[in-house]
Amino acid sequence: xxxxxxxxxxxxxxxxxxxxxxxxxxxxxxxxxxxxxxxxxxxxxxxxxxxxxxxxxxxxxxxxxxxxxxxxxxxxxxxxxxxxxxxxxxxxxxxxxxxxxxxxxxxxxxxxxxxxxxxxxxxxxxxxxxxxxxxxxxxxxxxxxxxxxxxxxxxxxxxxxxxxxxxxxxxxxxxxxxxxxxxxxxxxxxxxxxxxxxxxxxxxxxxxxxxxxxxxxxxxxxxxxxxxxxxxxxxxxxxxxxxxxxxxxxxxxxxxxxxxxxxxxxxxxxxxxxxxxxxxxxxxxxxxxxxxxxxxxxxxxxxxxxxxxxxxxxxxxxxxxxxxxxxxxxxxxxxxxxxxxxxxxxxxxxxxxxxxxxxxxxxxxxxxxxxxxxxxxxxxxxxxxxxxxxxxxxxxxxxxxxxxxxxxxxxxxxxxxxxxxxxxxxxxxxxxxxxxxxxxxxxxxxxxxxxxxxxxxxxxxxxxxxxxxxxxxxxxxxxxxxxxxxxxxxxxxxx
Numbered sequence: 001x002x003x004x005x006x007x008x009x010x011x012x013x014x015x016x017x018x019x020x021x022x023x024x025x026x027x028x029x030x031x032x033x034x035x036x037x038x039x040x041x042x043x044x045x046x047x048x049x050x051x052x053x054x055x056x057x058x059x060x061x062x063x064x065x066x067x068x069x070x071x072x073x074x075x076x077x078x079x080x081x082x083x084x085x086x087x088x089x090x091x092x093x094x095x096x097x098x099x100x101x102x103x104x105x106x107x108x109x110x111x112x113x114x115x116x117x118x119x120x121x122x123x124x125x126x127x128x129x130x131x132x133x134x135x136x137x138x139x140x141x142x143x144x145x146x147x148x149x150x151x152x153x154x155x156x157x158x159x160x161x162x163x164x165x166x167x168x169x170x171x172x173x174x175x176x177x178x179x180x181x182x183x184x185x186x187x188x189x190x191x192x193x194x195x196x197x198x199x200x201x202x203x204x205x206x207x208x209x210x211x212x213x214x215x216x217x218x219x220x221x222x223x224x225x226x227x228x229x230x231x232x233x234x235x236x237x238x239x240x241x242x243x244x245x246x247x248x249x250x251x252x253x254x255x256x257x258x259x260x261x262x263x264x265x266x267x268x269x270x271x272x273x274x275x276x277x278x279x280x281x282x283x284x285x286x287x288x289x290x291x292x293x294x295x296x297x298x299x300x301x302x303x304x305x306x307x308x309x310x311x312x313x314x315x316x317x318x319x320x321x322x323x324x325x326x327x328x329x330x331x332x333x334x335x336x337x338x339x340x341x342x343x344x345x346x347x348x349x350x351x352x353x354x355x356x357x358x359x360x361x362x363x364x365x366x367x368x369x370x371x372x373x374x375x376x377x378x379x380x381x382x383x384x385x386x387x388x389x390x391x392x393x394x395x396x397x398x399x400x401x402x403x404x405x406x407x408x409x410x411x412x413x414x415x416x417x418x419x420x421x422x423x424x425x426x427x428x429x430x431x432x433x434x435x436x437x438x439x440x441x442x443x444x445x446x447x448x449x450x451x452x453x454x455x456x457x458x459x460x461x462x463x464x465x466x467x468x469x470x471x472x473x474x475x476x477x478x479x480x481x482x483x484x485x486x487x488x489x490x491x492x493x494x495x
Contacts, residue, residue, distance in 0.1 A: 033371035033390050036220065036246060036280075036306060037341040042107065042134050044082055045490045048456035049443025050403025051417025053360040055348025056288055056297035058236065061111040061492075064131040064224040066362075067286035067299035067346060068238030071127045072228035074115045080452070080492020081110035084134075089483045090142040092466065102141065107134035107219060109490070122232050129226040137484075138218035138248050144478070145211045149468060152204040152256055153270070157182050163196050172330055178314075184328035185316040187268060202263030209257040212468055218248030218276075224284075233290065240284040244304060248276045254468065269317045278308035286346075297348035306339045307376065337381070338374040342367050355407060362401040368394035368424045397424040403441075411448055417441040419460070437462035443488075453491030460484045 043062030047054040054063065058070025061080055086105040111131030118124055161169065161179045168176050169183035182188040191197045221244065228238025252272040258265055286299035312333045318326040344366040351359045369391045373383040403417035423435035437460060445454025462484075465477035 033339055033341070033368075033373060033394075036304075036339055037366065037368055037371055042084065042137070042486065042488075043109065044080070045443055045445060045454040045456040045488055046405075046415070048458055048486070048488050049415030049417060049441055049445070049454070050360055050405065051401045051419045051439065051441040051458065053348070053362045053401035053403035053417055053419075055286075055299055055346045055360075055362045056295040056350035057348075057358070057360055058288065061113060061129065061131045062109070062133065063238075064111070064129050064226040064240045065133055065135065065222060065242070065284070067288065067297050067348065068129075068224075068226045068228055068240040068284055069236040069286035069288040069297065069299070070228070071113060071129050071226050071238050072125075072230040072236035073288070074113055074127045074228075075125060076494045077115045078113040078492060078494050079111070080490060081108065082488050082490030083108055084486050084488040086137045086139060087485045088137075088140050089485075090140065091481045092142060092144050092478050093481075105137050105139035105217065105219070107137060109133045111224075118229075123229045126229045127227070127238075129224070129228075131222075131224040131226070133222050133224065134219055135222045135244070136220040138216055138220075140214065140216045142480075143211070143213050144468075147210045147212070147468075147478075148207050149210045149474065150207055151474075152200070152202075152206075152208045152258065153254070153468075154182060154187055154200045155204040157188060158198055158200055158204060161188065161198055165196050166190060177330065181270075181314060181316040181328045181330055184326075185268065185318040186326045187265075187316060187318055201265050202258040202260035204258075206259050208259060210468060211255045213253045214250065216248065216250035218246070218250075220244060220246050230290075235290065236288040238286050242282050242284060242304075244280040244282070244306070246276065246278045246280070246306065246308065250274055264321050266319045266321045268319060269315075271315045271317070272312070273314075274310060274312035276308055276310050278306045280304040280306035280341075288348075293352045295348075295350040295352070297346070297350070299346040299348075301344045301346075303343045304341045306341070308337055308339060310335045310337075336376040336379050337383075338376055340372045340374060342370040357407075358403075358405040360403045360405070362399075364399040364401070365396060366399075366424075367396040369396070369426070393426055393429045394424050395426040398422045411446055413445045413447065413454075415441070415443045415445070415456070417458075421462075431465055434463045450494055451491070452494070454489070456486075456488045458486045458488075 044060055046060055047062040055067040058073030061078060063070030084107050087102060089102050113127055113129040115125050115127045118126055157179045161176060169180045172180040188198050191199050223243045224240045226238060226240040230236040254270045255267055257267040282304040283302040288295055288297040314330040316328050344364060346362055346364045348362045371390055373386050375381055399421040401419045405413055405415045407413050419439045421437045425431045425435050439458060439460030441456060441458040443454060443456030445452060463479060463481050466480050467474050467477055
């Protein structure tokens, strides 16, 4: 079961706590707890134009994924959708070495709301909604070239296997999985025919030139099934059952060129490829109170229970100066496990100033340290160490969203929004990067009695730490600044 040494480099910067050479089994999946807990709330052109500050507003299909009580404010049926282009720009810097990489992706949101009149005068309408949305995009691509690292990754592997019988390396033992690759590629060898003492074909304590290429793609999508109504014109209530699916695929290529001139090694490559798929289920409930021109909203999203499957493959290719090659390919690994993401709460206000201006505010709270890894029925694994690391490394994050909508004319609306998110990391994580994130948005929409169409643009900036070898050896992390942008167009019909 090679899964216990699987390497998932955290898309969102968890590598500090869960480095590639973590001595804790299954440690890389701690980053998954955070990755799949984050949701971008990619919604309609209206919600995105307001930076997602839509918890107290309603009559929009995207309310099903934020505060489903907003669906109870419909008085007519609605069908609509959006198309978007997503761009992720990454700047990686260490010791004035700067690399910039871009990745692009697309997604689609579509839904329908059926509003049914009721004979009950205190609740004259009931709304039933189906909304398919892309809730997170994982596309990324970056290259780090010509980076001088103080030590080779072989230095860590060498330290791990001293005193270990070589038979464990021959058999790709779970505890020495990466070391087995180096052993079979002749990047680790025994000393003077010893059975448990090892050396490398070059001085691994000397600096090495490193290039690192990562390409990832994937998404999280939700199918929301909602019901809502408004009672007495005073408060709206709603609920959503969400069925989620996850797909993520990543390829990493790390190349090291030793500085040891006496070595017969030209360079070597370490290649990783893995795919994660899975499904999850959660519940969202919400309420909105209507007090004259003020709306007050509250929503609770239950934890999501994801059943995930990982398929991973690894190889090392050793290139000798004489043109020879030694390569090693590990057995593909397959593993199933469960992630329970934390619950979240959203408190919202919306102030309607006549028929011209709407000011909307959302506050969202998530304790990422409460996420958990659990066993799938047929795969027994001890996740206690990983769950303790999650609890120690992550903390409660607070997000503030604000949006302003201005009716420019009878049929055209302009929107502007902003968002700020506090750090999800605890002090003990010792994250060196600027752990806060912020973003902005703007958009516009044409709307008449039956038809609406518009656009929105959003951009969010964040930073994370990246370690290519053990933090104890690398020292300072590579600081990666990410700018994620989205251009969205959409429209629909009301009937």
